[in-house]
Amino acid sequence: xxxxxxxxxxxxxxxxxxxxxxxxxxxxxxxxxxxxxxxxxxxxxxxxxxxxxxxxxxxxxxxxxxxxxxxxxxxxxxxxxxxxxxxxxxxxxxxxxxxxxxxxxxxxxxxxxxxxxxxxxxxxxxxxxxxxxxxxxxxxxxxxxxxxxxxxxxxxxxxxxxxxxxxxxxxxxxxxxxxxxxxxxxxxxxxxxxxxxxxxxxxxxxxxxxxxxxxxxxxxxxxxxxxxxxxxxxxxxxxxxxxxxxxxxxxxxxxxxxxxxxxxxx
Amino acid sequence: xxxxxxxxxxxxxxxxxxxxxxxxxxxxxxxxxxxxxxxxxxxxxxxxxxxxxxxxxxxxxxxxxxxxxxxxxxxxxxxxxxxxxxxxxxxxxxxxxxxxxxxxxxxxxxxxxxxxxxxxxxxxxxxxxxxxxxxxxxxxxxxxxxxxxxxxxxxxxxxxxxxxxxxxxxxxxxxxxxxxxxxxxxxxxxxxxxxxxxxxxxxxxxxxxxxxxxxxxxxxxxxxxxxxxxxxxxxxxxxxxxxxxxxxxxxxxxxxxxxxxxxxxxxxxxxxxxxxxxxxxxxxxxxxxxxxxxxxxxxxxxxxxxxxxxxxxxxxxxxxxxxxxxxxxxxxxxxxxxxxxxxxxxx
Numbered sequence: 001x002x003x004x005x006x007x008x009x010x011x012x013x014x015x016x017x018x019x020x021x022x023x024x025x026x027x028x029x030x031x032x033x034x035x036x037x038x039x040x041x042x043x044x045x046x047x048x049x050x051x052x053x054x055x056x057x058x059x060x061x062x063x064x065x066x067x068x069x070x071x072x073x074x075x076x077x078x079x080x081x082x083x084x085x086x087x088x089x090x091x092x093x094x095x096x097x098x099x100x101x102x103x104x105x106x107x108x109x110x111x112x113x114x115x116x117x118x119x120x121x122x123x124x125x126x127x128x129x130x131x132x133x134x135x136x137x138x139x140x141x142x143x144x145x146x147x148x149x150x151x152x153x154x155x156x157x158x159x160x161x162x163x164x165x166x167x168x169x170x171x172x173x174x175x176x177x178x179x180x181x182x183x184x185x186x187x188x189x190x191x192x193x194x195x196x197x198x199x200x201x202x203x204x205x206x207x208x209x210x211x212x213x214x215x216x217x218x219x220x221x222x223x224x225x226x227x228x229x230x231x232x233x234x235x236x237x238x239x240x241x242x243x244x245x246x247x248x249x250x251x252x253x254x255x256x257x258x259x260x261x262x263x264x265x266x
Numbered sequence: 267x268x269x270x271x272x273x274x275x276x277x278x279x280x281x282x283x284x285x286x287x288x289x290x291x292x293x294x295x296x297x298x299x300x301x302x303x304x305x306x307x308x309x310x311x312x313x314x315x316x317x318x319x320x321x322x323x324x325x326x327x328x329x330x331x332x333x334x335x336x337x338x339x340x341x342x343x344x345x346x347x348x349x350x351x352x353x354x355x356x357x358x359x360x361x362x363x364x365x366x367x368x369x370x371x372x373x374x375x376x377x378x379x380x381x382x383x384x385x386x387x388x389x390x391x392x393x394x395x396x397x398x399x400x401x402x403x404x405x406x407x408x409x410x411x412x413x414x415x416x417x418x419x420x421x422x423x424x425x426x427x428x429x430x431x432x433x434x435x436x437x438x439x440x441x442x443x444x445x446x447x448x449x450x451x452x453x454x455x456x457x458x459x460x461x462x463x464x465x466x467x468x469x470x471x472x473x474x475x476x477x478x479x480x481x482x483x484x485x486x487x488x489x490x491x492x493x494x495x496x497x498x499x500x501x502x503x504x505x506x507x508x509x510x511x512x513x514x515x516x517x518x519x520x521x522x523x524x525x526x527x528x529x530x531x532x533x534x535x536x537x538x539x540x541x542x543x544x545x546x547x548x549x550x551x552x553x554x555x556x557x558x559x560x561x562x563x564x565x566x567x568x569x570x571x572x573x574x575x576x577x578x579x580x581x582x583x584x585x586x587x588x589x590x591x592x593x594x595x596x597x598x599x600x601x602x603x604x605x606x607x608x609x610x611x612x613x
Contacts, residue, residue, distance in 0.1 A: 034484065064307070065300040100297070137487075222563070223527070226519045227487040230506075233513050234484070237311035242303075 016050060019088065023048045023056055026082040033074055033131060035232045036138040042232075043239060044075070046097070054090035056083050061097045063238035069101045070127055073115045076105065132190075136204055139187040140224045143201065146180040147218060153177070157214045166196035267593075267602060268341040268548055268577070276552075276574050277589045279378075279581035280336060280345040280544060282444075282479065282504040282536025285369050286361035289326040298355035309541050312508035317546050327540055329369055337376060338604050340544030342537075343578065343596060344587065346378040348408040348444060348479075354415075363398060370402075375595045378585055380406040380444065383435075385427035386415050392434055399438040405585055406442035407435065408479075411463070423463040432471050442584055444477045444502065447485065461489045468496040475584050477534060480505040481524060490527035500584070501528045503576070504536035510550045518556050522566035530572035534581050548577065 027048060028040045039045055039060065047059040058079055062072060076094045083092050094109050096102050108118025115127050150160055153173075163171075165188065168181060188194045192206025199208035209217060239245065268276040288302030306324050323331075336342040347366035353359045363381045370379040381404045383395045398404065412420040421428060423445070435443065447461050461482045468476050481501040482489025493499040501524050509517040524533055535551070537544045556568050582589050596602060 064304050065297075066304060100300070219563070223487040223490050223523050226516075226523055227484065230486065230509070230516050230520055231484040233509070233516055237512070238304075238307050241307040241311040 016052075019050045019054075019086075020048060022086055023050060023058070023083055026086065027058070027079055030075065030078045030082050031138070032235075033071055033134040033138075034228075035235060036134070036141060036228055037232055039075055039079065042236065043245065045079075054088050056089055056092045058083070058092065058094045059097060060094070061239075061243070062099060063235045063242060065098060065100050067099065069099075069105065069119070070115060070130060072096055072099060072101070073105055073108070073118065074127065074131065076109050077115075080109070135187065135190045137224055137228070139184075139190045140204065140221050141228050142180070142184045142187050144218060144221045144225050146184045147201065147214075149177055149180050157211045161199070161201055161209045161211050161214065163200040164196060165194060165198050165200050168200040169196075267343055267605060268552060269605070270552070270570075274570075275593075276341075277578040277582070277593065278341050278343050278535070278544070278548065279578045279585070279587065280342040280537050280539065281477070281502055281534040281581050282348055283332075283336065283345040283539040284348060284350060284361045285329070285332055285366050286350070286540065287326050287356070287358065287365065288324075288360060292326075292356050292358055292360075294355055294357050298352070298360075301352065301355055301360070305541055308505070312512050313542060314511050314546055317543060319540075324540060329372065332369065332539065333373065333376075335543050335545070336537075336539060337601065340537075341548045342544045343601075344376055344378060344592065345539070346380055346406065346536075346581070346585075348380050349382045350408070350410070351382060352413075363402065367402060375592065375599060375601070378405065378587075380404065380408050380442075381440070382408050382410075383431050384409075384413065384415065385421055385425060385431045386418055388427070392431065395431065395434055396438065399440060404438070404440050406444060407440055408444045408446065410446045412446070423467045428467070429470070432467060432474065436471060436473055441473070442475045442477060444479055446479045447482050447489065461485050461492055464489075464499060465492045465496065468492075468499050472498060474498065475500060477502050477584075479536070481520070481528075481533075486520065486523065490523055493528040493532065499528075500532045500534055500580070502534050502536050504538035504541075507535070507537075507547055507551065508542050510554060511546070514554070515557075517554075518560045521568060522556050522560050522564040525566035525568065525572065526564045530569075530575050531580060533576045535577045551577070 024040060027045055028038050030039045031037060032039055032042055032044070035042065044060045044062060045058065046061055047057065049057045051057075060076070060079070076096060080092045080094050083089055096105050096109075099105065104118060108115070147160065165185070169185070171177070171181070173181065185194070188200075191204050192198070192202055201209045203209060203217070268278055270276065288298070288305070290299070293299050293302075302325055306321060309324060310318055336345050347363075347369060348361075349363045349366055350361040351359045352361075359365065363379065366377075367379055370377040379402050381395070381398045381402060383391055385391070387394070409423075411422060414420070423432070432443070445464060447464070461478065464476055464478060467474075475498050476496075477500040478489055478493070479502040481503065482492075483506060489501070493501060506517070506520050509520070535548075537547055552573060554568065556566060561567055579589070581587070582592075
């Protein structure tokens with residue numbers, strides 16, 4: 001990950017291998033909207049390559065033939081957007097394999113159409129609402145994880161609900177804690193102002209949590225986290241069974257360095 | 267019949283079983299192949315290795331195999347046959363009421379035969395529901411709100427047509443509406459897993475019971491919230507239960523949430539046979555205890571009483587089964603002949 005960032009900042013030396021690593025680093029930040037886990041960590045991405053002209057080719061697959069078409073489309077679109085941010089990228093193709101709607105989705109993606117345009121009358125056009133629903137769930141899940149961590153460290157409810165976002169960012173925490181803060185902050189803006197002087201911990205309507213209500217609030221949200229973890233386990237298991245993943249899939253960038261004969265986009 | 271170490275007899279009603287034909291000969295198209303392949307992935311992923319079937323057996327098993335797996339090797343006393351038509355994917359359908367009725371006919375004391383309807387079938391469908399109900403004396407139906415039907419990619423229970431069908435069901439005495447809200451068939455873009463429509467109809471149809479199959483997974487969180495507000499909403503454990511083997515930690519969390527929100531009187535055991543088999547599911551379930559740290563958090567305890575309700579008494583209540591009378595019938599038919607002697611003795 002850090003290697004990718006460093007090489008991105010180096011003006012020279014943008015070898016194919018460097019670029020490939022940058023692509024994987026971008027894809028790592030693309031989430032399955034329902035599971036709120038990275039598409040690379042979920043083993044969805046099977047290929048990420050680049051040719052000499054800077055054209056990127058990504059292939060991915062999902063745990064079942066029936067995975068919701070809208071989520072599939074969303075992930076593909078997010079992958080394309082994420083990779084397009086790299087300044088050297090001249091084009092991105094994303095291809096979904098072995099799916100009920102693979103042909104339709106792939107054609108839509110290739111032509112740069114929206115989900116609604118791709119599916120026409122069959123789509124309800126409410127993809128944005130759905131995306132928002134899952135962003136809120138992700139916010140809740142990440143918030144609960146962070147709150148639990150802070151409570152376990154001995155922070156009192158008064159201290160926790162009194163924090164501003166700026167103060168949260170400055171808390172001295174270990175690596176786990178820092179990661180939880182980072183993940184939480186990535187979704188904090190979903191529910192309201194994320195300025196430094198805003199309350200760090202708010203509910204989905206943007207209201208600051210109360211000291212007295214914190215325990216009840218946490219137990220109410222517990223089921224959101226459990227649901228997501230359960231789904232994550234199910235999806236990983238189905239993917240492994242479907243593609244007979246005896247050994248974990250190793251992204252090419254993380255495999256043996258300088259392995260010859262790496263495939264490239266023709 | 268499950269018998270505890272102390273000799274207590276637990277009457278088991280399996281809330282979710284199928285007698286399907288997913289064989290290549292019956293497949294109409296690639297979707298039919300992918301459908302049974304997907305079921306097989308669920309089976310292979312979550313079954314203990316010793317319980318894993320060959321693909322061929324999984325695609326199509328015969329009536330005797332099913333009977334033995336449920337009632338001889340397994341602990342089921344009775345099983346509810348839930349149909350899954352899928353006539354767009356399979357020449358003769360995947361698991362129709364008609365196909366299931368052969369099982370019921372051979373073993374009338376063992377099976378409860380459920381029907382199905384689809385509100386998109388209009389007035390013709392209503393007539394068919396009347397006929398089906400008359401023929402089989404239905405007490406329950408299984409619905410797939412996410413099922414693909416021509417141009418339509420699913421429906422909601424709140425649709426006007428759904429209301430007409432639910433009204434008809436109520437009149438016909440079909441009290442138990444099993445709704446598949448869970449890993450589903452071809453959800454396109456509508457959020458096919460959404461359980462909000464259950465909330466609405468459960469309020470409107472107080473005399474009906476709504477059993478949310480797979481307890482709303484992958485929307486367990488929303489489902490728990492709804493079920494706690496409605497007295498006639500139940501959780502079917504199929505798909506959640508097999509995690510007891512591969513991910514007992516997750517199962518502990520799920521069952522404790524269900525006990526906390528839904529309550530032990532409204533949870534129904536289901537094997538989802540032939541995806542999983544009752545023997546190992548119930549052995550593990552009976553041996554299962556919620557770990558102390560989870561209980562500390564939720565206050566939920568999976569007591570022997572709760573297990574008894576989940577395994578059979580809850581389903582007996584909503585299906586109007588007199589457990590003692592049913593045991594007598596099964597015993598008289600030799601249904602417990604394979605059990606150790608002590609079990610025969612009436613308590």
